[in-house]
Each structure stands twice: as structure tokens, then as C-alpha cells.
Amino acid sequence: MTWEPSADGLQQIITILKESQSPNTATQMAVHMKLEELNHYPDFNNYLIYVLTKLKTEDEPTRSLSGLILKNNIRTHGNNLRPEIVEYIKHECLQAIGDPSPLIRATVGILITTIASNGGLHNWPQLLPSLCDMLDSQDYNVCEGAFSALQKICEDHAEVLDSAALNRPLNVMIPKFLQYFSHNSPKIRSHAIACINQFIMIRSQALMLHIDTFIESLFNLSSDDDHEVRKNVCHGLVMLLEVRMDRLLPHMPQIIEYMLMRTQDSDEGVALEASEFWLSLAEQSICKEVLTPYLSQLAPVLVKGMRYSEIDIILLKGNVEEDDMVPDREEDIRPRFHKSRTHTIKSNEAVASGDDDDDDFDDGLDDDSSLSEWNLRKCSAAALDVLANVFREDCLPIVLPILKDTLFHQDWVIKESGVLALGAIAEGCMQGMIPHLPELIPYLISCLSDKKALVRSITCWTLSRYANWVVNQPHDQYLKPLMEELLKRILDSNKRVQEAACSAFATLEEEACTELVPYLEYILQTLVFAFSKYQHKNLLILYDAVGTLADSVGHHLNKPQYIDILMPPLIEKWNLLKDDDKDLFPLLECLSSIATALQSGFLPYCDPVYRRCISLIEQTINQDMAYKQNPGIDHPDKERMIVALDLLSGLAEGLDGHIESLVANSTIMQLLYQCMQDALPEVRQSSFALLGDLTKACFQHVHPFMSEFFPILGQNLNPDYISVCNNATWAIGEICMKLGEETRQFIHLVLKELIVIINRPNTPKTLLENTAITIGRLGYVCPVEVAPYLPEFVRQWCTSLRHIRDNDEKDSAFRGMCHMITVNPAGVVPDFIFFCDAIASWVNPPQDLHQMIQKILHGFKTQVGEENWRRFVDQFPPTLSERLVAMYSI
Numbered sequence: 001m002t003w004e005p006s007a008d009g010l011q012q013i014i015t016i017l018k019e020s021q022s023p024n025t026a027t028q029m030a031v032h033m034k035l036e037e038l039n040h041y042p043d044f045n046n047y048l049i050y051v052l053t054k055l056k057t058e059d060e061p062t063r064s065l066s067g068l069i070l071k072n073n074i075r076t077h078g079n080n081l082r083p084e085i086v087e088y089i090k091h092e093c094l095q096a097i098g099d100p101s102p103l104i105r106a107t108v109g110i111l112i113t114t115i116a117s118n119g120g121l122h123n124w125p126q127l128l129p130s131l132c133d134m135l136d137s138q139d140y141n142v143c144e145g146a147f148s149a150l151q152k153i154c155e156d157h158a159e160v161l162d163s164a165a166l167n168r169p170l171n172v173m174i175p176k177f178l179q180y181f182s183h184n185s186p187k188i189r190s191h192a193i194a195c196i197n198q199f200i201m202i203r204s205q206a207l208m209l210h211i212d213t214f215i216e217s218l219f220n221l222s223s224d225d226d227h228e229v230r231k232n233v234c235h236g237l238v239m240l241l242e243v244r245m246d247r248l249l250p251h252m253p254q255i256i257e258y259m260l261m262r263t264q265d266s267d268e269g270v271a272l273e274a275s276e277f278w279l280s281l282a283e284q285s286i287c288k289e290v291l292t293p294y295l296s297q298l299a300p301v302l303v304k305g306m307r308y309s310e311i312d313i314i315l316l317k318g319n320v321e322e323d324d325m326v327p328d329r330e331e332d333i334r335p336r337f338h339k340s341r342t343h344t345i346k347s348n349e350a351v352a353s354g355d356d357d358d359d360d361f362d363d364g365l366d367d368d369s370s371l372s373e374w375n376l377r378k379c380s381a382a383a384l385d386v387l388a389n390v391f392r393e394d395c396l397p398i399v400l401p402i403l404k405d406t407l408f409h410q411d412w413v414i415k416e417s418g419v420l421a422l423g424a425i426a427e428g429c430m431q432g433m434i435p436h437l438p439e440l441i442p443y444l445i446s447c448l449s450d451k452k453a454l455v456r457s458i459t460c461w462t463l464s465r466y467a468n469w470v471v472n473q474p475h476d477q478y479l480k481p482l483m484e485e486l487l488k489r490i491l492d493s494n495k496r497v498q499e500a501a502c503s504a505f506a507t508l509e510e511e512a513c514t515e516l517v518p519y520l521e522y523i524l525q526t527l528v529f530a531f532s533k534y535q536h537k538n539l540l541i542l543y544d545a546v547g548t549l550a551d552s553v554g555h556h557l558n559k560p561q562y563i564d565i566l567m568p569p570l571i572e573k574w575n576l577l578k579d580d581d582k583d584l585f586p587l588l589e590c591l592s593s594i595a596t597a598l599q600s601g602f603l604p605y606c607d608p609v610y611r612r613c614i615s616l617i618e619q620t621i622n623q624d625m626a627y628k629q630n631p632g633i634d635h636p637d638k639e640r641m642i643v644a645l646d647l648l649s650g651l652a653e654g655l656d657g658h659i660e661s662l663v664a665n666s667t668i669m670q671l672l673y674q675c676m677q678d679a680l681p682e683v684r685q686s687s688f689a690l691l692g693d694l695t696k697a698c699f700q701h702v703h704p705f706m707s708e709f710f711p712i713l714g715q716n717l718n719p720d721y722i723s724v725c726n727n728a729t730w731a732i733g734e735i736c737m738k739l740g741e742e743t744r745q746f747i748h749l750v751l752k753e754l755i756v757i758i759n760r761p762n763t764p765k766t767l768l769e770n771t772a773i774t775i776g777r778l779g780y781v782c783p784v785e786v787a788p789y790l791p792e793f794v795r796q797w798c799t800s801l802r803h804i805r806d807n808d809e810k811d812s813a814f815r816g817m818c819h820m821i822t823v824n825p826a827g828v829v830p831d832f833i834f835f836c837d838a839i840a841s842w843v844n845p846p847q848d849l850h851q852m853i854q855k856i857l858h859g860f861k862t863q864v865g866e867e868n869w870r871r872f873v874d875q876f877p878p879t880l881s882e883r884l885v886a887m888y889s890i
Helices: 007-019 025-038 044-053 060-080 083-096 102-119 127-134 140-161 170-182 186-197 205-209 211-220 227-243 245-263 268-282 287-305 310-315 360-364 376-407 412-424 426-447 453-465 467-471 479-490 495-533 536-557 560-576 584-629 639-664 668-675 681-715 722-759 765-781 783-801 808-823 825-839 847-864 866-874 878-888
Strands: none
Touching (some): 044 102, 060 102, 140 170, 170 186, 211 245, 227 245, 245 287, 268 287, 268 376, 287 412, 376 426, 426 453, 426 467, 467 495, 495 560, 536 560, 560 584, 584 639, 584 668, 639 681, 722 765, 783 808, 783 825, 808 825, 808 847, 825 878, 847 866
16 A cells, blocks of 8 residues: 655645635636646546645645545546555545544545545445544544544435445444543534434434433433534434434423523524424424423514524625615526416315415515525524414414514614514414504504614515405505505615515515506506616516516506506516526516416517517527537526416417417417427426417417327326326317317327326316316217216216316316216216216306206106105205205206
């Protein structure tokens, strides 16, 4: 294992390492080139490990850098290195693990785990035994270096260490780690806990054998002086709560008291780790029972944890009030995700507001990218939110006095935390809060003009959490003043307030829908003024608020005076943006909502918009073909194709027949054929939505492509891709209504798959309803072909459609069912009660459909005879019998 460097070679390497620490970009580039060149020399890596481990005369940063370059080489070229070089590096790493310098020890540890990851632990059999032996060394540096490396290995290889593949090393390692919980060095104690913590969530067998010792050892360290140790203890307990609640239960009171203390720890890292405990506990069934006695202690601690720290305020520029003229930095703009179109059917069941939007909680607290993503403030607010959902109104006697003390406080930081707390309890305590809202909402509306921007922004969020209540009160009392103040905040001179106000206004739009119609002119003027005022980041949120407005008020937007306000600035932005500009996406989405809402009002703008969408799809398809031929070039961004398809859907839906001439003069059907076969599910999902919308708007252009399209639709009836399958199913239903009897030749491509989907357990409601409607529609146009299969789907069909509202889709589906029963009455006999239940769901069926249903009922009654019919009807729930008598006089 002896290798000696040449003096020249060593000097050359040192020079490069020094140069690479230069801030000059040109120097950096030159160094990069030299490093690439040196990689062609086999013993270059020997030099690097030599500098890291042996060259004690060099400064630490240079030695460490040598190790990091070696780490990258192993990552990139590890499999091509000669075995004797790898062995030399391994040997030197184990020799140097106890280097006196903490930086060098850490670098060696990183190098060891990189080699282990690259070659697999099984190819370095002496590694784990050597490191475990080193733990017993009397030299602190050796023990700490070995433990640091073991911690990284445990983090990276938890599953492998617990497997038979390595002969279960954990059986030795876990008892060994437990011995070090009482080591006199806090660093070693911390490593020991961190190592074992890696095996809690995977429920490692070796850990479960020692679980009681482990828990007892954690308890013994609970009041350790070292904050890293306390943090790891808290982290371990939070995970055990999820995995081994049975073992913690007997000690719950002590654990809760301990976590209460740690949630107030002077070290924010410890406090954050402890706060996670309340989030975890809220998910356990025993939460209410064990936490009730402590709630009065916990609530004030959580509200206090929501305060901005002094460092937060500095990072958030909390004292800078006016920054709306300062351009955004590109790195501050978070990536957006486009929500592709999905066809849903309106059901009769009232949907709880906001139940599909569980991420609005964190959005409201989204401070700034300069603050860490997850911090004590957010965790405390999230904990209060989930606990309010567990305790409901029972927590108000404790929380209300805290709100009283904080909401009206002179110190803005405390007041701000009170406003946040009021928003956090909104979902869980809504019923109990109602008596207090007539007083609180006006107070919050007044806080919208607080002199502190951070108070104004959090107030926007909190008010949005109570928007549902506001909308259901007399408008003049709350909705109007709230709307006026929020619109002022949309034009605030602080960018964070603008963002919060736009998001809150979008929530208000969703809750209020057409209630906003009387105020449309004022709303539009404000939003349009914001277009000229906003910097880059908030402009994207503003598009969303405008799109949501269009979705919420629908065709009420189609008035010349509104179109004249709204469209010019949007078209101006549209003309300024280049095809490859990311900002085009949110604008396309926004226009898609506007086109659907304006309907014929969008006609003057549709031509250039349509043409550009076609061009975006064409460009993406061409780039994709080029990429497949030459994978060296950049992968095309398919999001713009998806957004363009969705905007075309919006145009087809809004303009209806008016889109015909645009379709006639374009290659859209050929492009659609390619998009429907794209590898990316989201592209296919949007393609099928567009296919259905074009079928409704101008079927004459879709018709010639049936024999190409139907096989593709059949192949996409795969419920593993829910949204793709849903849109393909919906499109088939729309096509067969236009195609009529001609559908006969294609039924074999889709019917079997649809029957599988409707009978599949746990199929989402939307997909079930769409599938039932499409089967009904196939039965409507081709009853003779579909009726023989009735027994395979009739029961599921009836239960899927009993909740949907009266509409055209329901109408055609039920007509189809009546046709099929007429062809094959025997097929429905065993499930006739389900048919009776489904027809009772109609509020007001069209007269001819009513007659068809009545005829089937009377036919059935005649066939079985009066006596049997009465016995059959006696099985019905009373409400169903009454409804059938009233509706169909049966």
C-alpha cells in the first residue's frame, strides 16, 4: 500500500487547489479545465488523497478541498478507477479518520460514505467492523471521526444495514451505539442518538429488540446540557410517537411535560424539533385524551412560537415598508405548477368549501425565500391549526383569552402573531368563532391598513380563512368593506402585502362567485391597474387572481365595458412575451379562464391566441422529435404544450361553434393525434380534454379521424392514470353522442375496459360518474351491442349516478339505460331496486324520459304481478317508495 508522490506533481496539484479558491470566474474556468485534464492520469486521485490525509504542512481549507474534488471524481468516474487505487484511497481514509482537525475528519467521513455508496457496502466488508472498533479508541478524535462517518452511513444506507444481504450488522451496531449515550463528550452522545434515529421509521428489527433500552436511554438524556443532544432526543421521540406509541403511552404525561419545556428551548433548532411533536400527536387517536390536561399550558407556548424573531424581521426586511419599485430577483420566484383540465360532473351533494385545497395553510405563511422553508413560526402555527381540528370548540375557552391579549397588543410583533393564531384556528373552531366574528372581522379589516407591512400581509391571509362566513352575511356589513380594503391592499406599496392580498382576494372570489357581479367594474379597474404596477413575482399571482375571477363570475364578465377594461392590458402582455418565456404559462392559463367565461365576447381576440397556441404545440413536438434523435440537446419543456392545449380547450368551450373556421384552417387534428400518444400523462390528459371540447364545438373536423383516435382512447382507459383515464372516458362519451350508430364499429375497443373501471374498488367518484355516463351514452347510440352486458355493470352504474344533478349528461345516460333495459329486460331484474333508487334521484326529468322510465316500471310491475310487486316494494326505504309513487304513480 505504499505510494509516494513526486515533488513536481505535488506542487502542481497544490497550485491548482490554491487557484480554485479564487473568486475570479476566468480563473475558476481554467482550473476546471485543468482538473478535467488531470483526470486522465490514473494517480491523480492518489495525489488528492495524499494532500487530504498526509500533507499536514498545508492549510486545512486546501486539504479539505482536495478531498471534495476526490469525492466528485469517485462519484463521476468511480467505476472506472483501477482497483488498487480505490484500495489505496480506502486504506488512507481509515488511517486518517482521527485527524486532529474537525474539518479534515468531516471531509474524510464524506469521502468514506461516497465510496460506500458508489461501490456498495458489500464491496468494503472491513469498513463497518473497523469503524465500530475505532469507537472504543481512547483518542477522542478517532472515536468522533468514526462516529461521524457511521452517522453518514446510517443516514444513507438504513435499509441495507437492516437487511440479510450484509449479514445484519445492526444486531451488533445498535447495542454498541446505545453504550455511547452516556459518553462524556456531547458530540459523541449526539452522534449515537442520531445513528439510532435513522432506524426508527423503517421499524428495524434490531432496534425493536432493544426498544425499551433505547427509550429509557433517551429519557436519561432529556435534560442534557448540549442543544444538539436535546434536538436528537426530541427528534427520536417524535418518530417513536408514530412507530411505537404503545411503548410511549405509559410515559405520556412526562413526555408531554418534557416537550412543553423543549418547545420553549432557548435554542431554536431544539424548539422546532419539539414543536413537531404536537403535529405528530394530533394525528394519533389518543391525542385529545392525553393532551386535554395540558392544553392551557401548550396554547400560549404555540402562539408565542408564532412571533417573528429579530433575525426573521431583519431577513424579511420587516422595517422596509415601500419596496414595490424594487425589481424581483429571479431566484425569489418559486416554480409554478399548471393544473391540467379535468372534466367533472356537478353532483347534488354539497361540497365543503375548500376541501380540495389543503395547501392554502402554508401558502399564507409563505414568508420569504431568505427564511428557511420550515421554521418555528410555521411549525407552531401548523400545530395550532391541527390541534384546533382535534379539539374543535373545546379549545376556545383557552385560546380566546390568548387572542384577546395578543390581537390588540401595542407591540406589532405580538399583534401579528395574534392575527396569525386567529387564522390558524379558523378551520377547526369555525362554529365556535361565529358569535365573535361580527366584532373580529371589522377589527381585522381595520388591521389591513396597519402601518406595519407584516401585519397587513398576515391580516389578508387570516381574513381569507373566514371568507366563507363573510360571503354569507349581508353584503354591506362585511363583504363590501372587506373587498374595498383588499383591493386597496392589492395596490399596496409593499410587495409582500400585494402578494398576500392577491391570494386572499382569489379565495374570496372562489367563495363569493356571482355575488361579486355588482362590483365587477371596480374590481377589474383595480386588477388592471396592478398590471402596470407589479414587479415580476406578483404579476404571476395577479394572473391567477384574474383567472379565478373569470372562473367565479362566468358569463357575467361578457359585457363590453368589462371586456374593454380587461383585455387590452392582457393582450399587451401577450404581445410582449416571447414563446420561450416562462411567464407565458400563467398568462395562457388566465386567458383560458377568460375565454371560457367571455364566450362570444372573446371572438375579437381569438385568432392570434389560437394561432399562437398551435405554434407552441408544433414547436414542442418538433423539439421532442429532435431530442429523440439526439439526446445530447436539451429536453423540451412540455408544460407550454400542455398549457396551450388547455387554452385551446377554453376557446373551444367558450366560443363553441365559432371556433370552426379556426380549426378548418389549421393542422390541429394532426397535432392532437401526436399529443394523444405522448409519453407524458399530463400531455395526454389535456389532449383528451381538447378532443372532447372540439367534438362538442365542431365535430365535422373530428369525424374523419375516428379510426385513428378510437384505438388510442381505448389504450388510455387505464385507471392507474386517473386524470388521463377520466378525460379519455369523457371524450368517448361526447364522441359517441355525435357519431350515433356509427359508434358500433368501435365499441369493442372501449366497452370491456369501461366495465372493468366501473367495477373496480376505490375508483375515485369523478371517474366513476364519467364512466357510468359514457357507458349509458354508448347504450343510447348502440343499445343492441351494449345491452347484453347489463348484468356486469347495472348495479354500479345506478349507484354511481344517484347523486349527480339533472343535466344533459345525466339525461343521455339515463335514456341509454332505458334503451338497454328495453332490449334486455332480464339483465336488470336482479338489480332492479338499484334502478328504482337511481331514477328517484331525478328532480325534474324531461317529459319523454319520464314516460320511458314510467313504461319500464309499469312493464316490470305487470310482469311480476301485483302480489310480487308489493313484496318487492316493501323492501324499499319509505322515502324511496313515496318518491316513486309521487314521480311515476307506481
